[in-house]
Amino acid sequence: MAKKISKSRPKRLPVRLGRINxxxxxxxxxxxxxxxxxxxxxxxxxxxxxxxxxxxxxxxxxxxxxxxxxxxxxxxxxxxxxxxxxxxxxxxADAGQLMAVEQGRAAGVPWHHFNEALCVTSKQGAYQKVRRLKAEQVREPYERRSPETAGKHEVRMLTEERAERARVVAQERRFPLALRIGRMLVEHQDDFVVTTMSEYWLSEIIDTIDSRETALERANFSTFIEGFVREIHQLARERNQPVTTTDEAHRALMLATEFTYQAQPEFPEPTSRSQAGDPLPHQRGRTHRGRPAQ
Structure with missing residues (x-):
């Protein structure tokens, strides 16, 4: 006799109304x-x-x-x-009740003081009910309303927070180097061939280079340089043509590229621009982006 194959019923997806008029x-x-x-x-x-x-x-x-x-x-x-x-x-009501309990806990209220408010008989019952309330707020449609679901999301959020803190610490260490490279890119901003996205990242560098006050702002400055590098190199590959119009802009882009893909780019020895026969920055006329100076 052939073995009967039982078909399990598909799990019913819980639904929340969310925002309604x-x-x-x-x-x-x-x-x-x-x-x-x-x-x-x-x-x-x-x-x-x-x-x-x-x-x-x-x-x-x-x-x-x-x-x-x-x-x-x-x-x-x-x-x-x-x-x-x-x-x-x-x-x-679920969201409001959860917020009230969390604010009470933050103020030092012990769990058992919420027993009557949550209609439970023990501090463990209060804790478990709050976990279920939290699960209801964070769960995906296919997840159950359970303390385990809340715990899983808490672990994920903690992991993401730790990763973000580590990113900020690492990028803030690189900020002095990022700032130096950023100023070079700004100095030669008119000597890059840009598209909408690479121009966006370059504008972010220009707009924020002198207003990096918090650790997060300093860390994010590096991402602006990295975004500019990726976009402008993508343009170079697509068009198969140079994306800089001067040697100075090319050197700045190479340093930014090394900064993006290497731990420590190697800066060339500083050379006096006036000795090299180039005009000083305040004497050099601004040009249209993507066009060499005439």
């Missing part, structure tokens, strides 16, 4: 109560008083009538809209 839904609910001849319709609350709207709708739902000349199911649609608004409030 509660005002429009409340307006429609009011219209349905008008059509259904709500006996207390003149007391129907304003649409932004969502909880009062739901209380009124629940209290008078049994009094609604289906008009003969209205094609929609007035009572049925009103019930669906009420259910949707209650679900919205439930999601908002």
């Amino acid at each position: 509660t005002t429009a839904i409340a307006d429609r609910l009011r219209e349905l109560h008008r059509l259904g001849r709500d006996p207390e319709f003149e007391r129907f609350p304003a649409s932004d008083e969502l909880f009062l709207v739901l209380q009124h709708a629940a209290r008078t739902a049994s009094e609604l009538k289906q008009p003969d000349d209205v094609p929609v199911n007035v009572v049925g649609e009103a019930a669906v809209l009420r259910a949707k608004l209650w679900q919205h409030l439930r999601e908002q």
